[in-house]
Amino acid sequence: MAGASDYLIVAAGNCRPMKRPNLSNLTGLRALAICMVLWIHSLAFLPNTSFKHIVLSFVLGGFFGVPVFFALSGFLIAKPFFDEYAAGESVRMRSYAVKRIAKILPPFLLSLALAIAVQIHFASQPVPVILADALKTLFFLQPFLTVHTKLNGGIYWSLPPEVYYYTLFPICFLLLRRLGLLASWGGASSISVALGILSATCMAVYSRTGNYGWTLGGYYLFFAVGSFAALVATRGSQKLLGLRRLDGFAILLLMGSAGYFGWNSCAGRHVSPMHLYEIQVPAALALFFLLLPVPDGSDRWLEKVSTTWFVKTTAMISYEWYLFHLPILACFMYGRDVTAGNIFQFSFKCILPIIVSWLVAFAIHRYYSLPLHRYIVRRWAVAETHA
Numbered sequence: 001m002a003g004a005s006d007y008l009i010v011a012a013g014n015c016r017p018m019k020r021p022n023l024s025n026l027t028g029l030r031a032l033a034i035c036m037v038l039w040i041h042s043l044a045f046l047p048n049t050s051f052k053h054i055v056l057s058f059v060l061g062g063f064f065g066v067p068v069f070f071a072l073s074g075f076l077i078a079k080p081f082f083d084e085y086a087a088g089e090s091v092r093m094r095s096y097a098v099k100r101i102a103k104i105l106p107p108f109l110l111s112l113a114l115a116i117a118v119q120i121h122f123a124s125q126p127v128p129v130i131l132a133d134a135l136k137t138l139f140f141l142q143p144f145l146t147v148h149t150k151l152n153g154g155i156y157w158s159l160p161p162e163v164y165y166y167t168l169f170p171i172c173f174l175l176l177r178r179l180g181l182l183a184s185w186g187g188a189s190s191i192s193v194a195l196g197i198l199s200a201t202c203m204a205v206y207s208r209t210g211n212y213g214w215t216l217g218g219y220y221l222f223f224a225v226g227s228f229a230a231l232v233a234t235r236g237s238q239k240l241l242g243l244r245r246l247d248g249f250a251i252l253l254l255m256g257s258a259g260y261f262g263w264n265s266c267a268g269r270h271v272s273p274m275h276l277y278e279i280q281v282p283a284a285l286a287l288f289f290l291l292l293p294v295p296d297g298s299d300r301w302l303e304k305v306s307t308t309w310f311v312k313t314t315a316m317i318s319y320e321w322y323l324f325h326l327p328i329l330a331c332f333m334y335g336r337d338v339t340a341g342n343i344f345q346f347s348f349k350c351i352l353p354i355i356v357s358w359l360v361a362f363a364i365h366r367y368y369s370l371p372l373h374r375y376i377v378r379r380w381a382v383a384e385t386h387a
Helices: 024-043 051-060 062-086 093-122 127-138 150-178 190-209 213-218 220-235 238-266 273-291 301-306 309-316 318-333 343-379
Strands: 008-011 014-017
Touching: 024 062, 024 301, 024 309, 024 318, 024 343, 062 150, 062 220, 062 273, 093 127, 093 150, 093 318, 093 343, 150 190, 150 213, 150 220, 150 318, 190 213, 190 220, 213 220, 220 273, 301 309, 309 318, 309 343, 318 343
Parallel strands: none
Antiparallel strands: 008 014
8 A cells, every 4th residue: 555656767868756747636535545444444343233333334435445545556656657658768667666665664564563462462363373474474475375363364465466566567567668569559558458357367266266365366456447547647638538527426436336345244245256346346447537637637626635734644644554553453442342332432432543543653654664765765875856
């Protein structure tokens, strides 16, 4: 769930930072996505039969928060690559790799250490099992090896698809560029098409084998949508970019898809893997509309919301908030009856740890992640314009 970084360009023998595209309209979407994820995780401490759990999950559609991040990552990683190709310039891959590492690893390692400590404290699993799962998580092996502990499965399951995408997209892009296939729409969109085929294949295999690891591959549908939206934003016609004006319809479609899945899941109804995938398809289509820029640059309601301090800050610390919220929620809620009391008392018990985790994430981002990110970038002699 790491954000976009600045990318360096080599042009005419000079190094200069590539101008970051205006992504202010996506800030609100990022903030909304992280709030969806945290709310649904706080509700996870309730019994599945709880009426409050079912209703609130349906209304807020929190189940699709992480796919929103996947689509955002697909867009934010692909956009600078397509931009520099359109400008006839070259991305410095060392800069890209160092900034990805500096962004992802420091908060991840600190969060993993905290998760291990919390799990050992609450004795949720034997210590050898906790440490073995942590080792699998450290090397992003969850899609291939079973993870038994709840915190590792609850937080870190989404990181392997992201890390694999961060690695595979630049490799495929450079290969297509070397082969001279990026000039045409078909060649440039082949990465997105391949990701979509991979997604459908993984879900089909899961439906036959029941191996949970294959479901993570199914989420590459959202990376495919994000990367294709980046291509359209770079090369698309005014007619295609005008689809962005359907943002209100897109949000309704996204929330309706998520709410339908949430209702069935919380009500205890079985949702088959392929049925779930059918729900994801309209959600992915909705995200495609939301990721496209407005062609005339006029202010939209989502962009206006995105300019507020709280929304911008929440989007900025979203990666840290995601990594650290579940151990904090566990400390507040583990072994306690949070369903006791009326709806207002219940809401307070769910919201209080979310507020605390926001403050913790803000402090970690400002005093740990950001300084360490800058140090790693400087240490590896990569020019930096904005952390």
